Amino acid sequence: MNSSLLLGVAIAIAIGCASILLPYFYDRNQGLNEGCSLLPHTHFWLYSKRVLTSGGIMPAAVEINGGHIVSIVHQNKAPKQTKRAHVIDYGNAVIMPGLVDVHVHLNEPGRVEWEGFVTGTKAAAAGGFTTLIDMPLNSFPTTTSKEAFDMKVDAAKGRLFVDVGFWGGLVPENALNNTAIDELLQAGALGLKSFMCPSGINDFGQTNASHIKEALRILAKYQRPLLVHAEIPRPSEDEKTEMDISERRMYSTYLRTRPPSWEEEAIKILIAVSKDTHFDGSKDGAHIHIVHLSDSSVSLDLIKEAKESGARISVETCPHYLVFSAEEISDGDTRFKCAPPIRDVLNRERLWKALKDGHIDMLSSDHSPSSPELKLLEAGDFLRAWGGISSLQFGLPVTWSYGQQHGLQLEQLSELWSQRPAKLAGQQKKGTIVTGNDADIVxxxxxxxxxxxxxxxxxxxxxxxPYTGKHLFGSVITTFVRGNMVYENGSHASTACGVPILAV
Ligand SMILES: NC(=O)NC(NC(N)=O)C(=O)[O-]
Ligand SMILES: [Zn+2]
Ligand SMILES: [Zn+2]
Incomplete structure (x- = not known):
């Protein structure tokens, strides 16, 4: 054997030994990224009597290695602890896919006094959310160009406790500029979001049907969705008269200013446009996703019909429309102000039915806080207060507690909060506990x-x-993001190791 061959054999043996021994030391030395996880292991098993797998809820052990789910074994006892694999026996607690929230406003950069990457993602982790998709407003600048998108991703680096993707913004300034939209999508936006009414933010204007059509043509090429705030304002009699504060404090006044017909009108246009989205003869055209549906009457019927006739349309609703009702909102309590508004009890109960019957595809928080002053809590002025409800951390216990009363099964809840939203955001490796997926688990x-x-x-x-004081069922014990234990019983990992998710 000549010397170079000998050297080659020696190197091969050294690499072989290292690959066997490294995981052992790596494990003992708390993983390569110190501080990312509260658990000093990268290879471990999670066991419980109730694991939500693709086959239903069952006693099972989930093996996690290097951030992925590597095996799922149905068994009635926790696996034995070995030197190489740590075991956590969670007893009767539920192990299920981490929640994916496709609608949050983290407002960074530019409006960190409203929310932020650190606070928002810490709340997410404590609530069992492992992935968030951030809205292109109310950050400053709004995420409507490649430059703004890059700024957002930069601002997020090192500040995320869960993984975060980003929707780009579709506004009149970029809608008819194919290059600008192409750049935004190539920069990594998972899809686009637009408003059909004023957004409340000056640099995020409203789009019309022509803007939307043009954008869908490009989105179809990338197979990414367009999310739409579906309300079209109609002038009302109220606008003609100057209201005094006592009238502006009344919830009924606010409700009257945004009737269900605003949602109906927008949804009709979106359905008409969606019929036109099989560009270049492709059946896999663009996808329209209607955000935060409130009206469960005509708007919902229109969506059902459109879906039945094959339209590529999906729809989300939010916990606040399922939990609260107009009847219980006190005048002046602007914590409840959001758009579209929370409607009456009958509307709420129809939303639950639609959710259970599968006509609403997913849940999202629409976590859209502002600085407290803008809620005008003292004046209680419903017409001038900021519209947006803060709720991200409570999504799971809220929808579980009220869902149970409405006969919603845990498997359904998980589909609504994890599987379907992950799919909308194009994240095939997230949203389900299956071998090969990211170990994103609550x-x-x-x-x-x-x-x-x-x-x-x-x-x-x-x-x-508005959730203050609510008695609920369900508390998060532990949250894992790609195998990192990012939250456990009131503590977060010391380092923010969530990553920005960019479309490729
Ligand atoms: N600018 C906003 O964040 N608006 C949000 N406000 C709500 N929903 O009240 C929204 O999603 O429309
Ligand atoms: Zn909206
Ligand atoms: Zn929103």
Whole structure:
């Protein structure tokens, strides 16, 4: 054997030994990225009597290695601890896919006093959310160009406790400029979002049907969705008269200013446009996603019909439309102000039915906080207060507690919060517990009672929320993002190791 061959054999043996021994040391030395995880292991098993797998809820052990789910074994006992693999036995707690929220406003850069990457993603982790998709407003600049998109991604680096993707913004300034839209999508925007009414932010204008059509043509090429705030304003009699504060404080006044017909009108246009989206003869045309549906009457019927006739349309609703009703909102309590508005009890109950019957595809928080002053809580002025509800951290216990009363099964809840939103965002490796997927997991106790209040730590930047005082079932024990234990019982990992998710 000549010397170079000998050297080659020696190197091969050294590499072989290293690949066997490295995982062992790597494990013992708390993983390569110190601080990312509260668990000093990269190879471990999670066990519980209730694991939500693609085959249903069952006793199972989930093996995680290097951030991925590497095996799922149905068994009635926790696996034995070995030197190489650590085991956590969660007993009767539920192990299920981490939640994916496709509609959050983290407002960074530019409006960190409203929310931020650190506070928002810490709240997400504490609530069992492992992926967020950030809206292109109300950050400054709004995410409507490649430059703004790059700024957003830069601002997010090192500040995320869960993974975060980004929708780009479709506004009149870029809608008819194919190059600008192409650049935004090539920079990594997972899709686009637009408003058909004023957004509340000056640099995020409203789009019309022509803008939307043009954008869909490009989105179809990339197979990415267009998300739309579907309300079209119609002038009302109210606008002609100057209202005094006592009238502006009334919830009924606010409700009257945004009737269901605004949603109907927008949805009709979107359905008409979607008929036109099979560009270049491709059946896999663009996809329209209607955000935060409130009207469960005509708007919902229109969506159902369109879906039945094959339109590529999906729709989300939010916890606040399912939990609250106009009847219970006190005059002046602007914590409840959002757009479209929370409507009456009958509307709410129809939303639940649609959710259960599968006509609403997914849930999202529409977490859209502002600085407390803008909620005008003292004046209680519903017409001038900021529209947006703060809720990200409570999504799971809220929808589980109220969902149970409406006969919603845990498997359904998980589809609504994880599987379908992951699909909308093009994240095939997230949203389900299957071998090969990212180990994005929430472990929680659905029977534990909590109350949103003093003894409950809220990680949002501001604690103002209409959920204060609510008694709920369900507390998050542990959250894993790509195998990193990012949250456990009130503690977060010391380093923010969530990553920006960019479309490729
Ligand atoms: N500019 C906003 O964040 N608006 C949001 N506000 C709500 N929903 O009240 C929204 O999603 O439309
Ligand atoms: Zn909206
Ligand atoms: Zn929103």
């Amino acid at each position: 472990v929680w106790d659905p029977e534990n009672e909590i109350q949103i209040g003093e003894n409950y730590t809220i990680y949002h930047k501001h604690p103002i929320t």
